[in-house]
Amino acid sequence: MTELRGYIEAVNHPSSILFATDGKPHSLRAEEWAIEMVRSFNIPLTVLHVKDAYLKQFYNEIYAQGRKEYLEHVDKELMEAEEAIRSDIVQRLSHLGLSYSFRVRYGDPLDEIIAEISGGDYDLLVLGGKRLSGMRAFRSWNLPARLSARLGTVSIMIVREEDS
Numbered sequence: 001m002t003e004l005r006g007y008i009e010a011v012n013h014p015s016s017i018l019f020a021t022d023g024k025p026h027s028l029r030a031e032e033w034a035i036e037m038v039r040s041f042n043i044p045l046t047v048l049h050v051k052d053a054y055l056k057q058f059y060n061e062i063y064a065q066g067r068k069e070y071l072e073h074v075d076k077e078l079m080e081a082e083e084a085i086r087s088d089i090v091q092r093l094s095h096l097g098l099s100y101s102f103r104v105r106y107g108d109p110l111d112e113i114i115a116e117i118s119g120g121d122y123d124l125l126v127l128g129g130k131r132l133s134g135m136r137a138f139r140s141w142n143l144p145a146r147l148s149a150r151l152g153t154v155s156i157m158i159v160r161e162e163d164s
Helices: 002-011 025-041 054-061 064-096 109-119 135-139 143-150
Strands: 017-021 045-051 101-106 124-129 155-160
Touching (some): 017 109, 025 045, 025 124, 045 064, 064 101, 101 109
Parallel strands (some): 017 045, 017 124, 124 155
């Protein structure tokens, strides 16, 4: 990644980074890149986790006596996921002595990432992306591609997961 520093310095490095994470392996790989840029250029990092309440939309399909329990279960799972993501990244960033801010938004990841970018002063969005082919590509929501289509003012770095 040291070659990256020379290239970016020659071009014009970012002055602030938004790193969007869901805690999955492809996001962890993107985190490495975001951390390397923050360390290399001494720039601010904002970590964003979006609580995607996708499963909550199905509560009407559950029998009335189970709805409350289902919603409580989904809320509990979302909270536990957020706490695990926050704990992991805080531990890594603190260990490296990097300053950062951690933000949580609630809703559709596409809409919430765009809202965060609109309300912040970010030059670069870093996020992970899965390698998609065949049926995986057909069934995927492909957030990185959807973000690329909607963001014109902020550069996007999509770090793909390694081949397995």
